[in-house]
Amino acid sequence: MKLPSFRLRIALLSxxxxxxxxxxFGAVSWFQIYNAKISRLDAxxxxxxxxxxxxxxxxxxxxxxxxxxxxxxxxxxxxxxxLVLDANGNTVYQSNSLPADKNVNRLLIERLELTPLPxxxxxxxxxxxxxxxxxxxxxxxxxxxxxxxxxxxxxxATATETWxxxxxxxxxVQVAIAVSLQAVNQEMASIRNIFIVxxxxxxxxxxxxxxxxxxxxxxxxxxxxxxxxxxTVKGLDQRIPIGTTDVEFVELIQVFNQMLERxxxxxxxxxxxxxxxxxxxxxxxxxxxxxLERTLQQxxxxxxxxxxxxxxxxxxxxxxxxxxxxxLLSLADAGQMSLYLIEVDMSxxxxxxxxxxxxxxxxxxxxxxxxxxxxxxxxxDLLIQVLQNLFSNAIKYNLANGWIQIHARKAExxxxxxxxxxxxxxxxxxxxxIFDRFHRGDPAxxxxxxxxxxxxxxxxxxxxxxxxxxxxxxxxxxxxxxxLTLPIKLD
Numbered sequence: 001m002k003l004p005s006f007r008l009r010i011a012l013l014s015x016x017x018x019x020x021x022x023x024x025f026g027a028v029s030w031f032q033i034y035n036a037k038i039s040r041l042d043a044x045x046x047x048x049x050x051x052x053x054x055x056x057x058x059x060x061x062x063x064x065x066x067x068x069x070x071x072x073x074x075x076x077x078x079x080x081x082x083l084v085l086d087a088n089g090n091t092v093y094q095s096n097s098l099p100a101d102k103n104v105n106r107l108l109i110e111r112l113e114l115t116p117l118p119x120x121x122x123x124x125x126x127x128x129x130x131x132x133x134x135x136x137x138x139x140x141x142x143x144x145x146x147x148x149x150x151x152x153x154x155x156x157a158t159a160t161e162t163w164x165x166x167x168x169x170x171x172x173v174q175v176a177i178a179v180s181l182q183a184v185n186q187e188m189a190s191i192r193n194i195f196i197v198x199x200x201x202x203x204x205x206x207x208x209x210x211x212x213x214x215x216x217x218x219x220x221x222x223x224x225x226x227x228x229x230x231x232t233v234k235g236l237d238q239r240i241p242i243g244t245t246d247v248e249f250v251e252l253i254q255v256f257n258q259m260l261e262r263x264x265x266x267x268x269x270x271x272x273x274x275x276x277x278x279x280x281x282x283x284x285x286x287x288x289x290x291x292l293e294r295t296l297q298q299x300x301x302x303x304x305x306x307x308x309x310x311x312x313x314x315x316x317x318x319x320x321x322x323x324x325x326x327x328l329l330s331l332a333d334a335g336q337m338s339l340y341l342i343e344v345d346m347s348x349x350x351x352x353x354x355x356x357x358x359x360x361x362x363x364x365x366x367x368x369x370x371x372x373x374x375x376x377x378x379x380x381d382l383l384i385q386v387l388q389n390l391f392s393n394a395i396k397y398n399l400a401n402g403w404i405q406i407h408a409r410k411a412e413x414x415x416x417x418x419x420x421x422x423x424x425x426x427x428x429x430x431x432x433x434i435f436d437r438f439h440r441g442d443p444a445x446x447x448x449x450x451x452x453x454x455x456x457x458x459x460x461x462x463x464x465x466x467x468x469x470x471x472x473x474x475x476x477x478x479x480x481x482x483x484l485t486l487p488i489k490l491d
Contacts (some may be wrong), residue, residue: 007214014210019203026195033191037184041164042153045177049151049168052084052175079161079180083108087172103158108176111167115151115174155181220249224256237264281323289316325454329437332461339379339465341490346374346383346415350408353387357404361395365403374408374415376486382462383486386470387417389455390482394421397480413488418473420481434472435460459484466490 081104084093094105153166162185167176223240238260240253292313299306331337347370357366376383394404402422409416426434433439438453460470466486473481 007211007218010214011207011211014214015203015207018206019199022199022202026199030188030191030195034184034188037187038155038164041179041181041184042166045153045164045166045179046151048177049166049175052082052173052177078183081105081108081163081178083112083176085112085174087170087174089174092173104161104163104178107156107158107163107165108167108178111154111165112169112174112176115167115169115176220253224249224253228256281319282327285316285320285323289313289320292316322454325458329454329458329461332458332465337461337465339382341377342380343375344378344380344383346376346408346417346486347372349380349384349387350406350417353384353391354406357391357395361398361404363401364395364398365401367403367405370406370408371410374410376415376466376488377490378466378486379462383466386459386462386484389459390419390484393455393482394419394480397421397423399423410488414468415486415488417484417486418481419484420475420479422478423480425477426480431472435470 080095082093082095083091083105086092151166151168153164156163156165162181163178164181165176165178167174220240239257242250242253292309296306296309296313299309328337350368350370354366354368357364391404398404399422404422405418405420407416407418407420430439435456436453437457456470463470463484463486467490468484468486471483471485473483475481
């Protein structure tokens with residue numbers, strides 16, 4: 001399973017971590033701000049409750065209720081409901097700035113019922129409330145009222161509003177206030193909207209920043225990848241400079257450079273061995289071939305000796321061909337394949353080779369589609385070797401009573417020659433290695449076919465030496481196609 005880009009994963013992971021932190025910070029901040037506002041509201045409600053207990057008269061309650069909206073110091077008028085009861089539970093004052101919300105008064109009464117009276121010392125009766133009659137003489141020894149227990153504030157939602165309710169009880173008065181949380185909720189909604197807009201924008205900036213930073217951090221990896229892509233037999237001298245590399249990548253690059261040095265030495269030694277072996281074997285094989293040819297002329301025609309000498313001569317010629325291929329491949333590896341460039345008519349070459357195909361495989365049906373005057377700049381002998389190899393494979397790997405198709409045409413600045421033949425299907429693993437040296441493919445397919453697996457490899461090297469290429473085409477089942485691409489003019 002192929003994983004997504006490492007750089008993308010770094011950016012997404014950074015954005016995810018930062019996003020989690022920002023969302024957590026935003027949620028905690030929102031709740032802290034909300035609790036701070038509620039706490040401030042509770043403190044103000046507590047102060048107002050204490051003031052009302054000191055002046056419980058109806059007229060004072062009316063004046064006090066009119067000033068409550070301004071007591072909470074907001075830009076908008078806050079809906080407030082006030083309920084004042086005397087010691088006997090009779091209503092002294094009742095107000096509701098939202099008459100449509102009829103549940104508020106019920107909630108205030110319920111809250112007062114749940115609020116306990118202030119405690120008194122054991123054995124002492126609760127103090128009587130001071131007389132409201134101005135003509136009645138007041139006792140000079142009035143025991144002060146004990147402080148009420150701290151009021152409990154609760155948030156209750158009705159069908160139309162959300163209220164913050166608090167209540168306090170004295171022996172002479174009971175007071176309950178309900179303040180609408182509409183203004184607080186609007187402020188918190190504005191803060192929530194700010195978070196909703198700012199957090200995604202911040203995450204986008206963080207993701208872009210992580211993408212840029214990770215790209216800068218992975219620059220040595222991209223540089224290493226670029227050098228690896230350039231590593232061929234001709235590009236083993238590539239090295240990555242360490243001077244401007246981060247410390248974390250220095251060891252990796254050093255190991256890679258050392259590996260390239262070892263590969264360069266190995267390829268150089270292998271190429272030199274192939275060239276030296278080919279040169280060393282060329283002379284004795286030439287002498288052996290000459291001696292066999294001269295001996296053949298001296299023996300009796302049709303004798304067993306002549307047959308054996310003919311077989312030996314065929315094998316020597318085959319060895320000579322292998323040596324020539326190895327020599328050419330070693331020169332190609334070293335980038336020293338010399339080309340004798342002339343103007344070559346590919347149409348003429350193909351027509352000439354078709355005559356050989358008809359002689360070698362008269363049972364095969366041959367179809368041609370060759371454009372006239374397809375000329376390229378190239379080495380005629382090497383190009384003939386490429387075409388001979390392709391035609392030879394088309395014949396050797398063909399089916400009984402099969403067919404061969406030759407297509408040659410001009411495509412802008414190049415000439416394309418495609419040779420298609422009927423054949424058994426090539427395995428996928430063999431398709432990937434078909435141009436490897438000494439690769440013979442499936443034994444069931446190649447058991448009766450001569451060769452050592454150098455022909456296609458050498459043909460592709462010759463094509464690339466001409467700045468062209470040789471490729472295996474994707475075809476339907478039951479056929480094989482190779483395309484030779486050659487530039488019309490070499491740069």
